[in-house]
Amino acid sequence: MEVDADKNDLSSTEQRSAANKKLGYKMVWIVAGSLLFAFALVPLYDVLCTITGLNGKTKSTASELSNTKVDETRWVTVQFTSSTMPGLGWNFYPKQSSIKVRPGKVETVLFEAKNITSEVVAGRAVPSVTPGAAAAHLKKLECFCFERQALNPGETKVMPLRFFVSPEIPADVKEMTLSYAFFSVD
């Protein structure tokens, strides 16, 4: 009897060890799943930002000008700010600090960039809109930020932005700020 019990013990130990490994591997799948999830969050985050305007992201391609009706009943003030990031030897300013627009009406504003270095330098402007809820309602038809910009040594370039504010913009948004940060790209 004693010997039998021992044998049982032994085989049950082996069985248990196999069961342990099996459950261990199942846990590895959870780990692999959450690693995948981490990388899946990158596109998910972009989608979420575009839908909600989180972080003031605007579309990086031109919007279509559909027959939008101009809303003559209200004004929206659009302010412009600019900055250049370290590593880009440019002066970069909006030519006007703010304009008042009728939602739906197409406007053109100008930005001016000057390369103050003695080399050809390329940069890319990254936009951001505050408040975030307004970001999706700023429709750009033509923007210098859609592609990279290269400036010769000492060159000055006036860069246009054609846009309109969608009439669907929430009624409580009376002011919005569009900021451009110019980054150097190699």
Added chain:
Amino acid sequence: MSTTTVAHHDEHTDHPTGIMRWLTTTNHKDIGTMYLTFSLIMFLVGGSMILGIRAELFQPGLQLMNPDFFNQLIGVHALIMIFAALMPAATGFANWMIPLQIGAPDMALPRLNNWGFWLLPPSAILLTLPFTLALFGIGDGALATGWTFYPPLSIQGGIGVDFAIFAVHLLGISSVLGSINIIVTLFNMRAPGMTLMKMPMFAWGWLITAFLLIATIPVLAGAVTMLLTDRHFGTHFFDAAGGGDPIMFQHLFWFFGHPEVYILLLPVWGFIPQILQTFSRKPMYGYKAQVYSLIAIGAMSIIVWAHHFFTAGMPVPALLYFMYSTMAISLPLAVLFFCWIKTMWRGSMSFETPMLFTVGWIILFGIGGLTGLVLADVAADAQYHNSYFVVAHFHYTLFAGGIMGIMAGVYYWLPKMTGHMYNEKLGQLHFWLTAISFNLTFIPQFFLGLAGMPRRIPDYALQFAEFNMISSISAFVLGLSQLIFVYNIISTARGGKKATDQVWEGAEGLEWTLSSPPPYHSFSEQPTVK
């Protein structure tokens, strides 16, 4: 009877001796001891680093170090305390006590267990090596971004960032291996008759911790990997110039980072009720309520991460969601506090060192929780964010709530692990010095934060001088008091009054049925739980 069992088993231990014993061991007690020893050493290393910070902040102006080195000390202090001191201490207890508490002969995956531990020393070296390399003119020192690795600073930083990224990878793998082992042990190795709802509370705390770890550590690993490829391989995950978004890193980091807070605390919430019932000499109150609260907190911890960066910019509905969900966590936590206090209520209490630490822990951790509610308020957070108020808050939760809890556990189980009673007088002295100097270190920091002193800055306005001086002096008392702790542990391990099997009069549970110290191989035949 117990002594004969020990002798009997000692004859059969065929493990190698000397260094090979520790390198090759698969024994859960050996591995637990190594985890706890490693944790204690790193606690002292991380503590010395912050004493450097407090010395610099003793007076306004720059006296001892340049701001860059100051930043490096702050970031590495945090990484060491979180990943190399607190987490390994909890894992060490898990290795030692979970098999004993559930009547298992060992952990389920012993070799994995060995590997899990031996990944830790290399990662500690990786973290601190850049300090040494900088002395020889290689690189510009360790990670200087703070422990949170926020880009764009971490993309621009020196080799210290790369070292820290690889260290975090190793630490993450180690934690994931340890967690898988604990989950498998708890599911497959419980003594016959021990259902999930009869498991000791410590096992429950760790089960939830382990699931949080395997769900969130890979997200951190993914985030720092993206950082690494941004730095060296031309990707643009977080680089705004290439269409990436630095704020996304904060979301990824805190998706891991907030559960991490509970990863550090849940094991402590597991054994604190056990200590309370031992020294109150009555069963713990509300076992089921506590288990459900632990599960609720674990689940909620995954969905509140963005309260760490309210000020980074979010739509108002998102702010409101994260504010209310964060505040909602205080409901299950309040249930836990109620159960802890009710366990003591009308108990026949005595105040040995573990109980002193536990009662002190409840009060101080309570302060940490309440100040957290202040920070969860979006409107208030706009003022307190990145101030010393935050620093004081999370030290109440992580030093008092984490480390002082671990100390309670050390004093509680040390006699069981070593077979000797520790020096009770020194233990109590350690408690009072720690509790008082801890409060004197961090209460001034609450006021500094309210007055507007920002964190992670080596210099400050003259108006903050007095409170910083009090905080620095107390920090040094706090640091030096820990030498008593170290001395007490070493002398207990070496000898002293024999501990009985039960050790504490009111102690209940399977680990107290074994001899002190337990035999090298315990529960070869599993006990049956009724």
